[in-house]
């Protein structure tokens with residue numbers, strides 16, 4: 471456990487915090503976005519902001535795949551699930567995600583056969599075990615998860631399984647980061663890059679951020695010290711005027727990523743011309759669909775979908791939270807109308823959503839939440 | 846679902862070269878190792894498991910660090926392990 475201590479050590483955290491403070495130019499404000507929901511979780515859980523000087527601000531990005539699913543896609547999935555011969559399968563995280571007409575949980579209560587699975591391969595097993603039913607897998611996730619869906623489809627094709635299909639909602643992190651960089655309401659000084667997505671895509675795809683936008687990005691691990699160290703590295707890069715991509719998490723993330731995983735995506739999937747992200751709107755070439763060769767496994771081509779665009783509820787400010795423009799507690803319904811039990815927006819659903827992380831770890835005591843939400 | 850969970854390889858699958866038996870926090874399940882085809886995996890190796898697939902090979906010390914982090918997550922980790930317990934990949 472020595473290693474763990476090394477990444478947790480309070481003494482080390484203090485030393486790093488002091489070095490971070492030493493690297494800040496007086497009077498300058500630094501805003502860094504942590505793209506990944508896993509990082510958001512660590513930051514709130516360990517109160518990392520308390521270790522940072524006041525002029526270093528961490529804002530949360532769009533890196534929670536559940537949080538960015540637009541309501542219309544949930545409705546489409548429920549529409550598929552409502553067909554009498556269909557078994558809809560999905561990760562447990564999807565259960566409560568609200569669509570325009572309720573969530574999977576509601577649809578299940580109304581009689582739809584919706585089952586939670588650990589892996590797309592489990593969905594494939596369900597298809598094999600139920601040859602007279604059509605089994606659909608609701609695929610969500612970034613590049614971390616897309617290879618698993620792709621591999622499952624390759625397996626289904628190899629085994630000639632005909633009653634299995636995928637409702638593909640895989641999204642990609644790079645176009646989302648680009649959309650945020652192009653958005654006028656936010657000034658960022660650098661990024662804490664996602665760890666597990668990078669294990670698949672590697673570090674090279676981030677280089678445009680340094681090259682074209684002049685901002686540094688540090689791929690980071692999930693331990694508290696990993697994140698502090700990444701902030702330290704970002705400040706070092708800024709101080710020496712170097713916009714570069716650096717890898718703090720080399721112990722898991724190879725610079726070139728996982729080639730086999732990328733190849734699986736490339737074989738089975740194609741870029742969508744555009745895809746709607748909850749709160750962020752349409753982003754071109756930001757999501758994946760199945761390639762024509764695998765049309766037989768594409769739920770979007772098998773089923774007639776309503777495909778209705780549903781506007782987010784008026785009260786919901788997830789878009790601002792996902793872009794890092796608003797902090798979770800600044801949303802008007804945070805902690806009052808919107809809680810993990812009764813989420814209005816998606817950021818409150820997954821434990822990696824910024825609002826849920828904030829709510830669960832009570833960085834604010836409930837009193838302060840009340841105060842903050844009243845203001 | 847975004848969690849990558851460390852697991853220790855404890856055996857191979859006779860019938861499927863791309864499956865391996867992996868011990869994740871005491872839960873033993875078959876996991877697909879096809880994404881690490883280049884890694885020459887053997888029993889005793891640690892991998893980061895994500896939705897039924899081994900995503901990267903990691904050191905034992907890193908595995909311990911990640912496990913410690915996950916245990917600190919509480920509910921989210923318990924849910925993930927529960928989901929894994931239901932898993933029956935073949």
Ligand code: SF4
Pocket residue numbers: 785786787788789791798801802803804805808809813814815816817818819825
């Ligand atoms: S509090 Fe709820 S509605 Fe507001 S941003 Fe967070 S998840 Fe969205």
